[in-house]
Amino acid sequence: MLAALPDEFPGFSALPREIRYLMGCGNFEQFLATYQALAKPFAYCPFCDGQEKEETYIMDTMHWVLRHNEFPAKGTKLMLLIVPKKHITDPLEFTTYDGQEIMTLFRHAINHFKIAGGALVMRFGDPQFHSGTVPHLHWNIIWPAGNVEYRVALAKDDDAREENYRRLLGFRVRFNDQGGESVALA
Amino acid sequence: MSDGDLLNLNHAREPEQKALMEQIIADGVCPFCAEHFKKYHPKPIIKETDYWFLTENMSPYPGTKYHFILVYKPAHIRTPSEIVPEGAADLFALLDWAIAEYKIPGGSFFMRFGETRYNGSSVQHLHGQLIMGDVDAPGHQPVRVKLG
Numbered sequence: 001m002l003a004a005l006p007d008e009f010p011g012f013s014a015l016p017r018e019i020r021y022l023m024g025c026g027n028f029e030q031f032l033a034t035y036q037a038l039a040k041p042f043a044y045c046p047f048c049d050g051q052e053k054e055e056t057y058i059m060d061t062m063h064w065v066l067r068h069n070e071f072p073a074k075g076t077k078l079m080l081l082i083v084p085k086k087h088i089t090d091p092l093e094f095t096t097y098d099g100q101e102i103m104t105l106f107r108h109a110i111n112h113f114k115i116a117g118g119a120l121v122m123r124f125g126d127p128q129f130h131s132g133t134v135p136h137l138h139w140n141i142i143w144p145a146g147n148v149e150y151r152v153a154l155a156k157d158d159d160a161r162e163e164n165y166r167r168l169l170g171f172r173v174r175f176n177d178q179g180g181e182s183v184a185l186a
Numbered sequence: 187m188s189d190g191d192l193l194n195l196n197h198a199r200e201p202e203q204k205a206l207m208e209q210i211i212a213d214g215v216c217p218f219c220a221e222h223f224k225k226y227h228p229k230p231i232i233k234e235t236d237y238w239f240l241t242e243n244m245s246p247y248p249g250t251k252y253h254f255i256l257v258y259k260p261a262h263i264r265t266p267s268e269i270v271p272e273g274a275a276d277l278f279a280l281l282d283w284a285i286a287e288y289k290i291p292g293g294s295f296f297m298r299f300g301e302t303r304y305n306g307s308s309v310q311h312l313h314g315q316l317i318m319g320d321v322d323a324p325g326h327q328p329v330r331v332k333l334g
Contacts (some may be wrong), residue, residue, distance in 0.1 A: 012321070065218055079247075083189075090233030092282050109266035117300025119333050125292025129319050134205020144304050154294040155249055155329035165306045 001039065001181075009165040012158070022171075023164040024133040031069045031171040032184060034133050037183055040045060046070075047083045047136035054096075059108055060085070063098060066105040069140065075150035080109050082139040089135045091124045102139060109141050118143040121152060127182045130154055195333075197308040200245040205264050208309065218311035220259045236260075237273035239279050244317065249327030251320035252288055256280060258312040265299040266312065277314065284316055293318035296331065306332035 001018055012020065018038045025031040036044035056067040063086065069079035082105050084098070106120060121140045122133035131153040144150035156164070175184065198204040208227055212215045223239060224231065232241040232254070239257040246253035248288055261271060269277070285302040292328060297314040298305035319329050 045197060064298035078300055091278075091285060094278045094282070095280065096283045099276075099278045100271045103269055103271070103274045110265065112265055115300065117298075117302070117304030119296050119298045119305055119331075121294060124291075125290065127206040127292065128321055129290075129292030130294045133198035142333060144306050151298070153328065154296075155321055155331050157328040158327050159251070160328055162231055172257075174227050 001035070002175065005169065005172065007169070009162040012161045016028075017127065019168070020128055021133055023161065023168050024127065024131050025171070026071065026073075028171055028174055030133065031168070032175070034103040036173070036184055037134065037136075039113045039181070041087065041135070044185075045087060045134075045136050047081075047134060047138060048087050054150065058112070059105060061101040061104055061116070064101045064105055066109055073150075073152075075145050077114065077140055077145045078113055078141075080113075082106065082109075082141065084137060091122070091137060102149070106139075106141065115141070115142075115143045116146075123154070131156055138140040154183050192310050193301045194308050194310070199247075199308075201310070202285075203245045209288050211250050216262055216309075216311050218257050218313060223257060223301065223319055233280065233283065234251075235276050237270075237276040237278060240280055242285060247317065247329055249319055249329045249333065250317050250325075252290060252316065252318040254294070256283060256314040256316065263312045264310055267268040267299075268295050269312070281316065288318075290316075291320050298333070304333065 015028060020036060022031060022034055027035050033046050036047055056070060058066040063084055065083050067081050067083065069081050071081040082102055109115060119142050121142060123130035124137060142152065193207050195204060198207055206226065215222045217223065225239060228244050229242040230263055231239055231241050237259055239259060239323050241255060243253040256277065258269065260270060269332050295314055297312065298307040317329060320326055
């Protein structure tokens with residue numbers, strides 16, 4: 001997946017979908033988790049695997065789980081995730097019951113954590129048109145810190161993409177140093 | 187209702203948006219409540235259900251190809267947790283419709299809630315925003331939405 005990447009940024013549209021997702025990863029741990037999920041989605045999808053993980057699990061309904069975001073963004077006080085238990089990647093797969101379950105978990109999050117304000121955000125489809133890192137659909141509950149400006153990236157320009165690409169090449173070096181795919185997917 | 191409860195002029199992004207908001211403040215109404223929405227919103231309603239208006243944002247974010255808003259109709263509420271169950275189901279149906287109708291290959295949907303200092307909202311009536319970045323346009327601008 002990473003071996004054929006050129007040293008110079010070839011343009012976002014020239015890159016395969018998997019690389020577009022990897023470019024959105026802000027740190028190596030997130031990169032590794034995303035890489036594993038892309039290579040073996042049914043074994044490593046971070047939102048399929050460990051749904052009941054104690055460190056992140058908060059509550060669930062029949063089809064959805066409320067959990068902590070393991071990679072909260074800077075400038076936020078709290079970031080939570082509402083994730084479907086089934087590996088759904090297209091919002092057209094949602095049923096009429098999903099909206100009600102999402103709202104049940106959202107209501108619990110607001111009350112439990114006393115979230116004063118923020119946004120409920122979902123990215124979907126081709127990552128060229130948003131800035132997501134995990135294909136498995138999910139909602140982010142974002143509570144900004146409030147004392148610094150916080151902006152959520154929903155589409156990036158070419159300069160930001162190029163910077164993300166360079167960061168990805170840095171992750172590739174570290175990835176290879178640690179044994180590469182044979183170790184990551186062992 | 188005080189003006190500050192409904193609209194936040196600090197979060198207006200365009201002069202015409204601010205001018206309209208000042209008029210609405212003078213009128214003392216919520217511009218997104220169903221009985222006023224069509225009077226103040228300058229864009230045509232694309233689709234209307236029992237629970238939502240779907241229309242274009244009057245001041246789309248730079249860098250977007252599509253920027254729709256979905257405005258809750260049944261009541262003046264400020265957080266998604268107040269959406270009635272049928273309204274939540276209807277929201278997903280409407281989102282699906284818009285994604286299919288406009289052949290949106292990828293994008294984002296978000297709803298702000300709570301105190302404006304945490305969400306960057308200009309109108310304190312629950313609405314969602316469906317956005318697709320215009321990433322193929324020459325000189326495309328990034329879309330970074332202010333929340334806090």
